[in-house]
Amino acid sequence: MSDKLSAAVEALQEELQKQLAEVDDTKRMINGLLRRMGQEALYADESNSVHSSTIRSSQFYGKPLATAAREYLEMSSQRDARTPDEILTALKKGAFDFKSTNWKEKDYLRMLSISLSKNTSMFHRLPNGAFGLLSWYDSAMIKRSDKAAGDAKKAQAVALPEEQEDEGDAT
Secondary structure: OOOHHHHHHHHHHHHHHHHHHHHHHHHHHHHHEEEEEOOOOOOOOOOOOOOOOOOOOOOOOOOOOHHHHHHHOOOOOOOEEEOHHHHHHHHOOOOOOOHOOOOOOHHHHHHHOOOOOOOOOOOEOOOOOOOEHHHOOOOOHHHHHHHHHHHHHHHHHHHHHHHHHHHHHHH
């Protein structure tokens, strides 16, 4: 009986997320029209997101890290990127088993960030350090961003040997 009710609660929570996303969209449209008319926005907070309150206490238990992180990000009705700290907090709330990763507790945040950064087929790291799902972003923009980051790394790598030579000449 409890399993049936839990499934019903989950289904209703998903429906609620969809409804809240529609409310957010409507608020944004109203605010946008008011701004175009030269008036102040009517809704200060356009977000009705209920991320943390909809995470079940065992939602991420027994799941691989990438799957759990993806599921958490998918809960965003606005395709909103999250910081590594927000993702870590959500995974802990959903009982993700960090012991299975063999990470030290003090390294959870750093290792999570590294893991998400390396999984470029699923996650995209924004310039502000937050992570979103790769599918949320325009692929041409991501390629330009990756190319710019690669060019910066190459420039830095070329500059380092020159600096070391200069230091060697000075001694």
